[in-house]
Amino acid sequence: MKAALIAIALAAASIAALTGIGVAKDDASKDALPAGSVSRADGLEAWKRIEAVVTHPRCANCHVDAKAIPMWTPAGETKTRVHGMNIHGGESRIGAETIACSTCHITTTLPNDPAPAPLHAGIDWQLAPVEFIWFGKSGAEICAQLKDPKRNGGRDAVALLEHLRHDASLSGFIPRAWAPGAGRTTPPGSFEDHVKDMALWGAAGQPCPN
Ligand code: HEC
Numbered sequence: 001m002k003a004a005l006i007a008i009a010l011a012a013a014s015i016a017a018l019t020g021i022g023v024a025k026d027d028a029s030k031d032a033l034p035a036g037s038v039s040r041a042d043g044l045e046a047w048k049r050i051e052a053v054v055t056h057p058r059c060a061n062c063h064v065d066a067k068a069i070p071m072w073t074p075a076g077e078t079k080t081r082v083h084g085m086n087i088h089g090g091e092s093r094i095g096a097e098t099i100a101c102s103t104c105h106i107t108t109t110l111p112n113d114p115a116p117a118p119l120h121a122g123i124d125w126q127l128a129p130v131e132f133i134w135f136g137k138s139g140a141e142i143c144a145q146l147k148d149p150k151r152n153g154g155r156d157a158v159a160l161l162e163h164l165r166h167d168a169s170l171s172g173f174i175p176r177a178w179a180p181g182a183g184r185t186t187p188p189g190s191f192e193d194h195v196k197d198m199a200l201w202g203a204a205g206q207p208c209p210n
């Protein structure tokens with residue numbers, strides 16, 4: 001019995017090592033750069049790259065307003081439009097009032113299938129909270145929201161980095177924007193580039209364009 005438990009523990013540990021699941025929370029503090037160590041100009045440069053990511057359909061399609069209508073960009077199309085099939089996130093943001101998002105967007109850490117299959121992730125598919133609205137907003141507006149703890153889930157610059165690492169540890173939505181399934185475009189750079197840019201922007205005091 002004891003030997004079996006140890007074997008399971010060892011197997012779990014090696015799976016974690018292979019997949020990167022269970023990244024320590026401290027990882028975000030490793031990503032963080034000392035406050036003030038980055039100039040405002042370099043922070044604004046980092047913001048430009050962040051803006052290109054957060055306004056990309058792979059991110060913004062979920063970060064929608066209180067109408068709770070998800071957006072999509074089918075393969076081969078460049079324009080984003082309203083999600084087909086009359087899907088509605090509702091106040092629950094997970095479609096509990098009508099048809100649950102997870103009916104089609106199943107919860108699994110398996111890689112995404114080629115478009116037009118529904119995307120999936122290791123956490124339950126859902127719209128971002130209303131305050132985190134990005135779709136249709138300007139870069140300056142998103143920047144102001146992202147650094148405002150009253151509208152970003154109470155997060156300072158380091159907690160934002162923690163959110164990225166935590167989401168990644170669950171095979172969540174954020175790293176998957178760069179692995180959305182064949183046929184879909186990806187935001188510029190890589191997930192790791194995005195973490196680095198968020199660290200630069202944070203250390204520069206989260207400067208925003210006017
Ligand atoms: C499937 C829908 C979905 C997609 C796609 C998605 N998000 Fe989110 N996002 C959420 C949800 C849900 C939350 C709320 C989680 C929380 O606060 O714990 C969230 C919260 C966040 C937050 C926390 C605070 C804030 O101000 O928004 C950040 C940062 C974030 N997402 C970044 C991204 C980035 C970057 C991408 C693309 C690379 C992305 N998200 C794609 C659903 C999504």
Ligand code: HEC
Pocket residue numbers: 057058059061062070071072073074075083085087088089090093094095099100101102103104105115116117118119125126127180
């Ligand atoms: C009946 C099945 C179905 C249901 C239910 C459903 N979706 Fe979808 N969804 C899809 C399919 C299929 C796609 C992929 C379309 C494509 O890329 O061609 C998709 C794509 C998306 C996209 C675009 C992702 C991207 O990276 O561009 C978002 C966002 C999304 N769904 C959110 C939701 C949310 C939120 C819910 C629940 C409120 C939901 N969906 C419910 C089938 C569904």
